[in-house]
Amino acid sequence: MASIAIDGPAGAGKSTIAKLVAKRMGYIYVDTGAMYRAIAHFLVTNNIDIENEEELVKACESISVSIQYENDAQQVYLNGENVTPFLRTEETGNMASKSSAKAPVRAALLDLQRDMAKEYDVVMDGRDIGTNVLPNAEVKIYLTASSKERANRRYKELIAKGESADFDKIEADIIERDERDMNRDIAPLKQAENAVLVDSSDMNIEEVVVAIMSLAEEQIK
Ligand code: DC
Numbered sequence: 510m511a512s513i514a515i516d517g518p519a520g521a522g523k524s525t526i527a528k529l530v531a532k533r534m535g536y537i538y539v540d541t542g543a544m545y546r547a548i549a550h551f552l553v554t555n556n557i558d559i560e561n562e563e564e565l566v567k568a569c570e571s572i573s574v575s576i577q578y579e580n581d582a583q584q585v586y587l588n589g590e591n592v593t594p595f596l597r598t599e600e601t602g603n604m605a606s607k608s609s610a611k612a613p614v615r616a617a618l619l620d621l622q623r624d625m626a627k628e629y630d631v632v633m634d635g636r637d638i639g640t641n642v643l644p645n646a647e648v649k650i651y652l653t654a655s656s657k658e659r660a661n662r663r664y665k666e667l668i669a670k671g672e673s674a675d676f677d678k679i680e681a682d683i684i685e686r687d688e689r690d691m692n693r694d695i696a697p698l699k700q701a702e703n704a705v706l707v708d709s710s711d712m713n714i715e716e717v718v719v720a721i722m723s724l725a726e727e728q729i730k
Pocket residue numbers: 519520541542543545546602605606607609610634635636637638686690
């Protein structure tokens with residue numbers, strides 16, 4: 510089985526790019542952020558104090574996350590319930606950024622992610638895929654863009670959906686999330702030594718996809 514690992518900060522376009530690369534390669538797209546978001550959704554809805562270790566361990570023991578594919582789209586099940594529609598809110602994203610720094614939360618997902626890469630050819634995106642989850646991935650990409658550009662993309666996305674958006678708040682949230690993801694003790698976001706840096710600030714989606722596809726063609730025989 511072959512793996513393409515795409516890591517990078519929030520809003521760099523990982524999921525858009527990873528989905529397109531997966532489709533063209535005939536691989537499965539695994540969105541690990543959605544798994545962390547599913548746990549975060551559980552923690553928020555059950556009012557778990559994540560600073561209380563005993564409470565958090567107990568919560569993680571009671572959680573089972575699984576992934577299914579329906580019409581090519583990843584669906585995340587939490588204790589048997591499809592929670593996919595609840596995962597993209599800012600509240601869940603912020604909790605995922607905080608709770609994913611905790612050891613019991615990371616331990617709950619590591620094997621699931623590794624097992625998927627054993628079973629299928631995958632494009633897997635996240636923060637620690639190239640560094641920790643799949644250190645032997647054939648292709649490793651560190652996909653980033655400036656915080657201004659990432660905030661700008663998120664802003665346009667919200668406006669297009671008819672939602673209200675405050676550019677400065679979005680950018681401040683992105684910077685705060687980067688800080689947390691890059692500076693935590695366990696599996697922090699960083700570029701793997703053998704990852705290729707792709708800065709998409711001045712690239713369109715197709716240019717990024719083509720760059721990754723050509724690396725994949727070189728590396729995967
Ligand atoms: O990619 P995303 O925004 O859906 O991820 C939500 C949070 O989950 C992010 O702030 C960091 C965390 N995460 C992680 O720690 N490790 C991963 N492999 C993927 C996501």
